[in-house]
Amino acid sequence: MLSFFNSTLALLFQEAERGRFEQMRHAAANPDLSKFLVIGALLFIIGVAGVLTRRNIIVIFMSIELILNAANLNFIAFSRYLSQAGSMNAVAGQIFAVFVIVVAAAEAAIGLGIVIALYRNKDTIWVDEIDLLKW
Amino acid sequence: MTLSGYEALFFWIFGLAAIFAGLLTVMARNAVHSAMFLISSLVSVAALFVLARAEFIAGVQILVYVGGVMVLFLFVIMLVNVGAEERGRDEIFNNQRQVTASLIFCFLLVGGVLYSVNRGYSGLQALNQTPPDVLAAQQATRDQAYAKSATGSSKITNDSQSLGGSLYRYASLPFEIASVLLLVAIIGSVMLARTLRQEVSADDVDPEVLKDEIAREPELAKLEPRSE
Secondary structure: OHHHHHHHHOOOOOOOOOOHHHHHHHHHHOOEHHHHHHHHHHHHHHHHHHHHHEOEHHHHHHHHHHHHHHHHHHHHHHHHHHHHOOOOOOOHHHHHHHHHHHHHHHHHHHHHHHHHHHHHHHOOOEHHHOOOOOO | OEOOOHHHHHHHHHHHHHHHHHHHHHHOOOHHHHHHHHHHHHHHHHHHHHHOOOHHHHHHHHHHHHHHHHHHHHHHHHHOOOHHHHHOOOOOEOOHHHHHHHHHHHHHHHHHHHHHHHHHHHHHHHHOOOOHHHHHHHHHHHHHOOOEOOOOOOEOOOHHHHHHHHHHHHOHHHHHHHHHHHHHHHHHHHHHOOOHHHHHHOOOOOHHHHHHHHHHOOOHHHHOHHHO
């Protein structure tokens, strides 16, 4: 268990030979790929928490946008990492991000159309009251 | 990739802003406030894209998400009634047990994801033996090759150019499929958001349903094309 936490914390303290504060300062002053990935992961998990806990269906849709955005952040960070490593396919991450944005826009349009139709028919936007398919 | 100097400062500012705005999106009571916090989160993430040298995607993010999708969200929020939520009568979260279960799940997910990011990143570092300062020096020489802007104070990147080139060279079929997807989404959302009146005047209602609806609302019969 302790080793698990140590390896998680090692993300922040990446260079072993300096003092702990110096390591933290150095890691914070030079954010690399892993910091982008951590921010993407936290945004993703905030989005998942929003989808699982909120009752308002529109806020659930917004949380889904947050999740897709976190995925985009990962794509872009890896694209940057590969381009600095000199890879020829470095733009692939950005291409994926373009398609994710397209799909997110289509999803939002369709989803909000469904929300409006649902509100007309059932007069509610609380997901716990929309239980026609619930067994 | 390693940021340094002002880039690192702005990375932390925008990264923390994105996370806090994301948290507030999920926790705000009023849906309009949620939308505003989501907009600030999206703009912060766009700033992170700029820091990762993806200027075109950052522009698309602001134009499409903030300018298009979020305006659509705000319209829908104002179409459906959220008054009860604002007054604080209704609970904004699901019931207690569901929230507890999903928070436990999220904490496990945080642990798992951070652990795998750490493991994966150390593996990636072991794979890539070139020291970071050498990579940064290579990047600096590549940056020198960019053309100067008109004022001479900055460089013009070729990010949009390379992205557009690769999009047409390697992803032209998916690009076309994406445009068909957008067309389907436009038609689908227009179909879904029609009112009963509009459906009747387009003669798009099941006759049995139409009979019931006309019994409830007689003026619908006037709208029906066949009755004329």
